[in-house]
Amino acid sequence: MRWRTAAAAAFAGLLLSPVALAGCGLTSGSPMVDDVRPGSVGQGLPLKGAGLTVTSKNFSENIVLGQIMGLAFEAAGADVLDRTNIQGSIGAREAIRSGGADAMYEYTGTAWITYLGNDKPIADPRAQWRAVADADVRNGIVWLPPSSLDNTYALALNRANEKKYGTRTLSDVARLSRSDPGAVTLCVESEFAARDDGLPGMAKAYGMRVPASSVRKMDGGIVYTQVSGGSSCTFGEVFTTDGRIRAMNLVVMRDDKHFFPNYNAAPEINAKAMRKYPAIKDVLDPITAKLTNDVAQELNAKVDVDGEDPHRVAKDWLVREGFIREG
Structure with missing residues (x-):
């Protein structure tokens, strides 16, 4: 891409x-x-x-x-x-x-x-x-x-966590991060964690409160398996057209403020x-x-x-x- x-x-x-x-x-x-x-x-x-x-x-x-x-x-x-x-x-x-x-x-x-x-x-x-x-x-x-x-960036979670937390949009994720800080853990690639058009910019645009201790950096392929399991991280960085979203039955959060390009x-x-x-x-x-x-x-x-x-x-x-x- x-x-x-x-x-x-x-x-x-x-x-x-x-x-x-x-x-x-x-x-x-x-x-x-x-x-x-x-x-x-x-x-x-x-x-x-x-x-x-x-x-x-x-x-x-x-x-x-x-x-x-x-x-x-x-x-x-x-x-x-x-x-x-x-x-x-x-x-x-x-x-x-x-x-x-x-x-x-x-x-x-x-x-x-x-x-x-x-x-x-x-x-x-x-x-x-x-x-x-x-x-x-x-x-x-x-x-x-x-x-x-x-094919842009997004956050996704598994069906069990989607049902548990009821999030549909990144604004929902931001509200959850403020009301229940421990609920929002993120698995992301190192580049996404550092880029202004990645996690820092997204958190600022949406008012997310995600401390560094709740962010886990890893290879992109591992992110999908960790999010699918749902225990290591609630949400993970995905690409919106990735075939593993469908294969692993993940739910993509809508970018309702159109932050990502x-x-x-x-x-x-x-x-x-x-x-x-x-x-x-x-x-x-x-x-x-x-x-x-x-x-x-x-x-x-x-x-x-x-x-x-x-x-x-x-x-x-x-x-x-x-x-x-x-x-």
Whole structure:
């Protein structure tokens, strides 16, 4: 996503050869050779004759999104080079900017804060996307309309503790921290515990009273298991599209004051490629519109929990939704 990686990115290595960067140029990749045809997208093969390179960062969700994009291009007639699974946000971003790759799914908050250098997010998701799209024109990048998939920070707890404390929002958690201080214990990653847009900022924005003794720092993957158990910590830092939320039956607290930035996934396209192949928009828009947090949790769980191949997960979803057909 932005500066984070998912614990199960290693699954991608089962599918994809490592992608290296030489200066600003990508030096490896493999052709997509799926037997796929148009479904509801790609009718008439509007990308026939196009050669397009797709990329992604190296965590499960973004890899799956990159595979979705590449398969959609294939079904629309393009020859697709798969250069997904680039380590870190900056490498994938530079590939799009420089033309080393043509397209990827990026996150609006990442672009606004990490790439474009702003320190205050925009609360309205559509306004955040619009600001990013307008600013990135100068970088030779086109942003297509965003999804409602918003991979941002949240607090979650297990069903037993949700029933016990009745919390639904971060404001509820703040009230609980003031009325029953011992009830609110937090499991978080060390980075989240220190960042102004993490625990310190959240506590200040909501008026939470969580002493240092009630904050337990640990690896992100362990947070989920500790919250699921419910004894070591009442609440834990999660990412809203993580498949383990559904797999472990956790309840996510709503950010009712919109403290955390919006990280909506949207297609980020090299401007030259967009001018050459304007049909990219018609191919991707219906797919992007179907991407929600629930969909992301489902697809991420198939990779991160069940150990499935990200390419297969992407293809199965596209076929099930009728966007493409196999054979």
